[in-house]
Amino acid sequence: AQTVTQSQPEMSVQEAETVTLSCTYDTSENNYYLFWYKQPPSRQMILVIRQEAYKQQNATENRFSVNFQKAAKSFSLKISDSQLGDTAMYFCAFIPGYNNNDMRFGAGTRLTVKP
Amino acid sequence: EAGVAQSPRYKIIEKRQSVAFWCNPISGHATLYWYQQILGQGPKLLIQFQNNGVVDDSQLPKDRFSAERLKGVDSTLKIQPAKLEDSAVYLCASSQSDEQYFGPGTRLTVT
Numbered sequence: 001a002q003t004v005t006q007s008q009p010e011m012s013v014q015e016a017e018t019v020t021l022s023c024t025y026d027t028s029e030n031n032y033y034l035f036w037y038k039q040p041p042s043r044q045m046i047l048v049i050r051q052e053a054y055k056q057q058n059a060t061e062n063r064f065s066v067n068f069q070k071a072a073k074s075f076s077l078k079i080s081d082s083q084l085g086d087t088a089m090y091f092c093a094f095i096p097g098y099n100n101n102d103m104r105f106g107a108g109t110r111l112t113v114k115p
Numbered sequence: 116e117a118g119v120a121q122s123p124r125y126k127i128i129e130k131r132q133s134v135a136f137w138c139n140p141i142s143g144h145a146t147l148y149w150y151q152q153i154l155g156q157g158p159k160l161l162i163q164f165q166n167n168g169v170v171d172d173s174q175l176p177k178d179r180f181s182a183e184r185l186k187g188v189d190s191t192l193k194i195q196p197a198k199l200e201d202s203a204v205y206l207c208a209s210s211q212s213d214e215q216y217f218g219p220g221t222r223l224t225v226t
Contacts, residue, residue: 033213045206045217091157095213102171103215105157
């Protein structure tokens with residue numbers, strides 16, 4: 001089964017600090033895509049960052065970066081200099097294959113940034 | 116560029132009633148998805164269209180759910196009859212490649 005596991009239902013961090021959200025996945029595919037989506041309380045899902053499995057270099061988007069460990073099937077999200085606007089649900093997602101758009105989501109991590 | 120539009124944003128119905136949701140994807144996006152997101156869970160794919168054809172509807176409860184995308188643009192998702200466990204947010208997304216763009220969702224409450 002191709003599944004995504006987020007083991008932290010809730011996390012909190014102080015404003016300006018760094019937090020890491022965990023994600024592991026299970027697949028037998030060698031080529032696939034990984035994503036982190038943010039869903040603020042307004043519920044519109046927004047893409048935060050993406051990683052192609054064939055790329056060894058970890059993706060970075062401003063304050064957001066990932067630690068992609070392909071052998072361990074791990075894809076964690078690091079948020080640096082946390083801001084109040086980062087408060088949201090964060091979903092790790094996975095597309096198992098380059099010609100397959102069947103996106104699988106984890107259960108999410110609720111992140112609260114405290115002032 | 117306009118995003119994915121969905122309506123209504125909220126809907127409350129009684130069990131055994133019918134309901135329909137509408138989605139207008141981003142212009143030019145051939146692929147359209149409907150997801151069900153139950154409170155506290157991640158979205159679950161219900162159905163995927165490529166233009167006006169169904170690519171994957173393996174998780175769609177076909178005894179009560181139906182969806183169509185007749186002209187390969189807008190799509191409707193219908194539930195008939197609704198059950199209490201259908202209470203959820205129904206998300207529509209569209210894509211040109213691997214990146215999916217989501218609409219604001221329709222929050223359905225079945226009482």
